Amino acid sequence: xxxxxxxxxxxxxxxxxxxxxxxxxxxxxxxxxxxxxxxxxxxxxxxxxxxxxxxxxxxxxxxxxxxxxxxxxxxxxxxxxxxxxxxxxxxxxxxxxxxxxxxxxxxxxxxxxxxxxxxxxxxxxxxxxxxxxxxxxxxxxxxxxxxxxxxxxxxxxxxxxxxxxxxxxxxxxxxxxxxxxxxx
Numbered sequence: 001x002x003x004x005x006x007x008x009x010x011x012x013x014x015x016x017x018x019x020x021x022x023x024x025x026x027x028x029x030x031x032x033x034x035x036x037x038x039x040x041x042x043x044x045x046x047x048x049x050x051x052x053x054x055x056x057x058x059x060x061x062x063x064x065x066x067x068x069x070x071x072x073x074x075x076x077x078x079x080x081x082x083x084x085x086x087x088x089x090x091x092x093x094x095x096x097x098x099x100x101x102x103x104x105x106x107x108x109x110x111x112x113x114x115x116x117x118x119x120x121x122x123x124x125x126x127x128x129x130x131x132x133x134x135x136x137x138x139x140x141x142x143x144x145x146x147x148x149x150x151x152x153x154x155x156x157x158x159x160x161x162x163x164x165x166x167x168x169x170x171x172x173x174x175x176x177x178x179x180x181x182x183x184x
Contacts, residue, residue, distance in 0.1 A: 007054065008036055011094050012098075013095070013099065013102055015108050015109065016109050017036070017109075017110045017111075018112065020113055020170065021112070021113050025114075029114060032116070033051065033053075033114070033115055033117050034114050035050065035051050035114075035115060035120065035123070036049070036050040036110050036111065036112050037110070037111045037113075037167075037170055038101070038109075038110050039109050039111065040104070040108050040163060041107035041108070041109075041163060041167070042104045045163030045164060046064060046101060047138045047142045047163045047166050048061045048138070049061075049127075049142045049145070049146070051120055051123055051124055054089070057088070057089045058086055058088050059097065060086050060145065061085065061138075062130075062137065062138045062142065086127050122150065123145060123146070126148050127145055137160070139162055140159070143156050143157070143161060157169070
């Protein structure tokens with residue numbers, strides 16, 4: 001059986017992964033969890049969020065059309081999934097998710113953050129208890145759940161936004177001050 005790609009850094013489409021977290025900050029986290037924000041910058045665009053790596057990964061794909069299925073598709077099993085919801089591994093994998101978005105755009109990027117485990121758990125709980133997946137609000141929903149989770153995302157702006165706006169906002173974030181907070 002063919003195994004799906006579950007490490008975004010090894011994706012088959014050469015989609016860049018931009019690591020935003022400060023290495024000093026990341027090294028100080030006792031229980032680090034990676035999260036990934038996928039931004040598709042085509043004419044309508046899309047934003048999705050993945051919490052965790054490998055078998056612990058959870059995809060939040062609000063207002064999305066990706067139906068997922070991962071290993072079930074590879075084994076020719078029927079996999080009924082809807083869009084605009086969350087999907088745990090193995091119902092999705094990075095290659096099928098990125099491939100789906102590559103059909104309409106070559107302008108895709110994945111932004112990686114490393115956060116403490118308790119922050120990732122808050123984020124998971126917000127997503128699992130979320131009922132806001134309105135069409136054309138993927139970027140707004142991803143930014144909202146990130147903001148509601150607090151931590152380094154607590155200052156994200158509220159309100160409607162486009163995928164390229166979320167990308168700009170996340171790439172412009174300043175990592176937390178580490179070791180020498182008053183040094184300039």
